[in-house]
Structures are given as C-alpha cells and as structure tokens.
Amino acid sequence: MIEQIKAALYVRLSQEDRNKLHPEDNSESINNQIMLLKSRCEKEGWIIYDIYNDDDFSGSDRQRPEFNRMIEDARLHKFDVLLCKTQSRFCRDLELVEHYLNYMFPVWNIRFLSIIDNADTSNRQNRKARQINGLIDQWYLEDISENVKAVLSAKRKKGEWVGSQAPYGYAKSPEDKHKLIIDEPAAKIVRYIYRLYINGLGYASIVRRLNDEQIPPPAKYKNLKEVSSHKKTATRGLWCYYTIQKILSSQVYIGNTVQGKSEKLSYKGEERRYKPQSEWDIVENTHDAIVSYDTWHKAQIIRSTRSTPYKQDMKNTVFSRMCKCVYCGATLNKHTYHNSPMLECPTKHIKTGICPGCVITVKRLEEIVIDEIKDHCQRLMDVSAVKSKIDSNVEINNRRQEILKSIESAIKKQKLLKNRLTSLYMDKADGIISINDYYQFKNAIDADSVEIDTTIKLLESKLLSIDDEMKVFENNQTIVNQYSNIEKLTHNELMFLVDYIEVGGTRDNRIVRIHWKF
Known part of the structure; x- marks a missing residue:
C-alpha cells in the first residue's frame, strides 16, 4: 500500500x-x-x-x-x-x-x-x-x-502621538488617533499621585496606598477597558515603584509630547538603542495638561533631592536582572545596607501579605552560585566519563565513519549514473539505440538517481544528529575545563552558564535554584 x-x-x-x-x-x-x-x-x-x-x-x-x-x-x-x-x-x-x-x-x-x-x-x-x-x-x-x-x-516632530497605546491618564481621540485626550478616571489617579508625592509621601508609601485602596494600575486598567496590554510582569495587577517614577517624571502630563527616546537597531530584531535626550522629539502644548506646570515642577525638585528606594541598579553586580523571587517571580532589586550590596524582592514592599519576600547579600549568593557551578561541573564530568567509555569503544566515531563512507559511496554511484546517462545519450545520437529504448533506460536511471539522492539526504541527516551529539559532550568538556575550579564570577560567565536563578528562604534555610543552560 x-x-x-x-x-x-x-x-x-x-x-x-x-x-x-x-x-x-x-x-x-x-x-x-x-x-x-x-x-x-x-x-x-x-x-x-x-x-x-x-x-x-x-x-x-x-x-x-x-x-x-x-x-x-x-x-x-x-x-x-x-x-x-x-x-x-x-x-x-x-x-x-x-x-x-x-x-x-x-x-x-x-x-x-x-x-x-x-x-x-x-x-x-x-x-x-x-x-x-x-x-x-x-x-x-x-x-x-x-x-x-x-x-x-x-509625525513625532509635528507632535502627533504615534505610540500603539495612549499614556496612562489619556486616550486616543476618536476623531484623530494621533491626538491625545484626557481619560478622566485615570487622570484623577495621576493627580492623586502628584498630590501624595508633593505632600511628602515617597514612592514606597504611594505604591502601598494605591494597592491597599485597590486602585487598578495602568496595565490592569487598560485590560479592564478592553485595551490589550502585552506587558507580562511578576507584579502585574499591582502598582510598583517604576510606574510611580514614570508618572512623576513624564512631561506628557503638562501637555508636552516626548517621543523617539529609542530606535530599533535593525528591522529584523527587537534590540534597541536608547538615544540621548538631545535627540528626543519634544513638542510642547500638543494636548490638554492633567497637572499644572507648577505642580509638575515641584515634583521634579523633590525627585532631585530624594533617593529612589529599591532602585533597579545592578551595574555593580554579576547578577544583573538574573535573579527572581522563588515565591512571586519578581526580579530581585539591588540596594545597599551598611555598605553591603543586597538583593531583595520588591513585591513585599508593594502590598502587605502578597509575598513573604527574600533578602540575600550579593557576596553570599555569589558564594552559593560558585559552589553550585563546581558541583554542576562535577556532574558534567560524570557524563563526560560515560562519553569517554563510549569513545574508547570507538562507537560514535565508527558510526560516523560508516556514514561518511556510505555517503561517499552514494556520491560515486550518482556520478556513475550521470556518466551512464551521458553515454546513453550518445548511443541514441549515433543511432545505436532507438528513442523508445533511450527513454526507457533514462527513466530507470532517473529513478535510481532519485533513490540515491534520498539516501544521501537521510545519511546527511543522521550525520548531523551524530555531530550534534558529539557537540553536547564537547561543550560539557569545555565547561568542565573552564569552570570546575572557578573562584571569581563575572556577569558574562554567569550569562553563558545560567538562564536565571530563583532565590528564597531565610539565612538559616536558604533556597537557591539555578536553571542551567547546559
């Protein structure tokens, strides 16, 4: 059949x-x-x-x-x-x-x-x-x-809004999608945030108050209005520090349009270049303001004199954006306590009872990760030992050589068929065989040629599988040689070895789960 x-x-x-x-x-x-x-x-x-x-x-x-x-x-x-x-x-x-x-x-x-x-x-x-x-x-x-x-x-230089969604507090005009109009329910919350900040509350206090009052944050608010939001964060559905910081610093709320802060490096990918402020497209008085300039200016003065709590500043740590809270999945933030760099889950401070949180010093986490890397290398060495036994029996290499020989033999057969077809054509041209006989023989040769082509492709596919198998072991051996005695960790080395790290527990009962790339 x-x-x-x-x-x-x-x-x-x-x-x-x-x-x-x-x-x-x-x-x-x-x-x-x-x-x-x-x-x-x-x-x-x-x-x-x-x-x-x-x-x-x-x-x-x-x-x-x-x-x-x-x-x-x-x-x-x-x-x-x-x-x-x-x-x-x-x-x-x-x-x-x-x-x-x-x-x-x-x-x-x-x-x-x-x-x-x-x-x-x-x-x-x-x-x-x-x-x-x-x-x-x-x-x-x-x-x-x-x-x-x-x-x-x-459009940006003319002050027309070209974003896919309007900023929180605004909506796109039904008559002109490039013009912003005030969305009063959200604008009321924006004014509330400015009022709280100017009256002395910090980011953390504002975040906790908004969450305790069950006010929907921008992403959730847009979803409730059936406006799609592609952002997926561990704290989705809750206000966070970055959102407050963004609202308090944005000129959009005094009627100015600020766009073109970044650009794609290539149409093929999503990687972007963030441009200096001198290259931004800033156009004043393009839409109605939600807060007055005096209110916004007061907020900027206060911002310049206050430090941001739990700021996502990971420049001086090997764990830049690689550590997550084991309980809620939020990315751990870095802050300094008594001159000691710490990593901490921010969700605990966003709303009471939502996450038990976790805190660990960068130094202690680095010690744990280095020990885990050494243990991981030991496990890879065990796998490599199994590979060495296989290699000693020349099993993989023999299979590879057999396939290479089979491919070489098939290619030779293909060349012979081509020579036979050329000879057959000459016999037809010289009248040695009839046209009907020529096509009968040619069809048989073509069928054999197709079968050999299929065989070659299958053999090449098997060869690729064997090469991939050998590369896995070679990569493991490289990792073992390079990292089995590691004493100091860099961010690039961690990026090469690890997808991400989950952290939780307490000082006496620490939880660290490393998700390896190998």
Whole structure:
C-alpha cells in the first residue's frame, strides 16, 4: 500500500495588512489562504496534517510561535510537504529562506511548495528563482522599514502621538488617533499621585496606598477597558515603584509630547538603542495638561533631592536582572545596607501579605552560585566519563565513519549514473539505440538517481544528529575545563552558564535554584 502524503499548511498575515471584523476572528485573507491551500491538497490527493497560523506577525519575525512549531514538526518529519500561498508568506528573511528552503528541508526530505509564485524545492532548477524571490522580499522589508521610520519621525516632530497605546491618564481621540485626550478616571489617579508625592509621601508609601485602596494600575486598567496590554510582569495587577517614577517624571502630563527616546537597531530584531535626550522629539502644548506646570515642577525638585528606594541598579553586580523571587517571580532589586550590596524582592514592599519576600547579600549568593557551578561541573564530568567509555569503544566515531563512507559511496554511484546517462545519450545520437529504448533506460536511471539522492539526504541527516551529539559532550568538556575550579564570577560567565536563578528562604534555610543552560 502506498503511504499517503501528509501536507502542512502555513498561513500568515502581518498586523498592518489585517482586515478583521472582530479581534478574535481570523482575517479574511487568512481564510482565503487556507481555502487556496486546501484546494491544492484536494487536487493532489494529499491529507492535511496541520494548519499553522501566524496572524498579525511580520515575515521577518523569527519568534513567530506557529512558524517555530512548524519548523520543529518538519525537523521530526511529521509531514512530507509544506504549502504556502507565496514564498513571502513563509518568510521575508533571506537568511532563513536559504537556511530552510535550500538546505534543511532537503536534508529533512520535506518538499516546500508555494502556489502563486511556484517556489518548489523538488525542482532543482527552481533554486535561483527562490533566492531571487527571497532577495526581493528582503528589499521590500528594508524599503517598508525606512518608509515607516520616515513617516513616524515626521509625525513625532509635528507632535502627533504615534505610540500603539495612549499614556496612562489619556486616550486616543476618536476623531484623530494621533491626538491625545484626557481619560478622566485615570487622570484623577495621576493627580492623586502628584498630590501624595508633593505632600511628602515617597514612592514606597504611594505604591502601598494605591494597592491597599485597590486602585487598578495602568496595565490592569487598560485590560479592564478592553485595551490589550502585552506587558507580562511578576507584579502585574499591582502598582510598583517604576510606574510611580514614570508618572512623576513624564512631561506628557503638562501637555508636552516626548517621543523617539529609542530606535530599533535593525528591522529584523527587537534590540534597541536608547538615544540621548538631545535627540528626543519634544513638542510642547500638543494636548490638554492633567497637572499644572507648577505642580509638575515641584515634583521634579523633590525627585532631585530624594533617593529612589529599591532602585533597579545592578551595574555593580554579576547578577544583573538574573535573579527572581522563588515565591512571586519578581526580579530581585539591588540596594545597599551598611555598605553591603543586597538583593531583595520588591513585591513585599508593594502590598502587605502578597509575598513573604527574600533578602540575600550579593557576596553570599555569589558564594552559593560558585559552589553550585563546581558541583554542576562535577556532574558534567560524570557524563563526560560515560562519553569517554563510549569513545574508547570507538562507537560514535565508527558510526560516523560508516556514514561518511556510505555517503561517499552514494556520491560515486550518482556520478556513475550521470556518466551512464551521458553515454546513453550518445548511443541514441549515433543511432545505436532507438528513442523508445533511450527513454526507457533514462527513466530507470532517473529513478535510481532519485533513490540515491534520498539516501544521501537521510545519511546527511543522521550525520548531523551524530555531530550534534558529539557537540553536547564537547561543550560539557569545555565547561568542565573552564569552570570546575572557578573562584571569581563575572556577569558574562554567569550569562553563558545560567538562564536565571530563583532565590528564597531565610539565612538559616536558604533556597537557591539555578536553571542551567547546559
């Protein structure tokens, strides 16, 4: 029985392209893409394995959830064919196009097919066309990025609001989304915060009062108003120091628009460059003020004379933004007590009873982490010892050599078939064999050639798996050699070894959980 071909369908639409009746609905274009791809599957007699839908994601985004799930399923060969409407729906990043379409998919024995522009990895003559399409798609993204940046820059310089959401205390005008209007319920809280601060309360006292009075913080307030918020923090639903600091320092509340504080380094990623204040786009009197200039100015004078409690200042510690509270998940803040750097969970001070909190000196945590690194290296050495036994039996190396020999043998057979085909063509041209015999022999040779190509791809895939296996052991050995006798820890070394660290407990019953990268 012939095994039926399984097809995966990938559909995508950028946020700027979408045309939805309701936010929860798939866009009409997404549905049209699915219908087109299903129709092709019915025509070919393919069964649909799964539909991967990345709606509202750019083609240059490497963090698309469904795209990455699809790639993982392709690596495990859960389907045979991947269908897209166009190559650009799959990806607009030339580097990814080259990596997957022209290298990994053939290795995984996955056929990529786009309906409209006929990109087809089963057709070797199609490769240049795919590369040209990829280059054009990347140029398109670069042009779009530059055009969007120019338009947004012009709007910012005119004082038009270009943020995706309005600042807390304001809303976007229904008549003009680039103009801010006062949102009175939130504006009332902004004025309340300024009044408390000017009357002598500090950040910590204001935070506790707002939380005790169960006043929704900006993120929760926006969610209650059905305005989406993508921020995910450990203290979501509670006021925190940074929010108060931001409100008390922002010029937006005296009617000025301040934008362009940072810029993306590349349209391909999310990494940003924070610009000096001289490069910001500041336009005065663009909207109604929530607080008077005198009130705002008094707050700035007070801010300049007060220190910020539990300030997130991690410049002088190896644990910069790497430690979390084991109870609530909040990032630990650094502060100094009797000239001793401490790490402390800020949530305990935000609202009474919400988190037992944790406090630890940087010195003590460093001692614990260094001991844990040494223990971890010892465990890796145990694994490396097992690897050494395997190596002593030459098991992995023998398997690798056998595969290399098999690949070499298959390549030789492929060359012989090509020579035989050339000879066969000459026999046809000289009249030694008939045209019918030529095509009969040619079809047989082509079938053998396809079978050998498939064999080579499978062998190369096995070789990659073995190489990955060996790299894991080599990395472990490198870590053991470099860190087994470590005495002093740096931030870069910690970043290399650790994802994050959970801290909790007390001085006599300390909890430290290290989440390793290896």
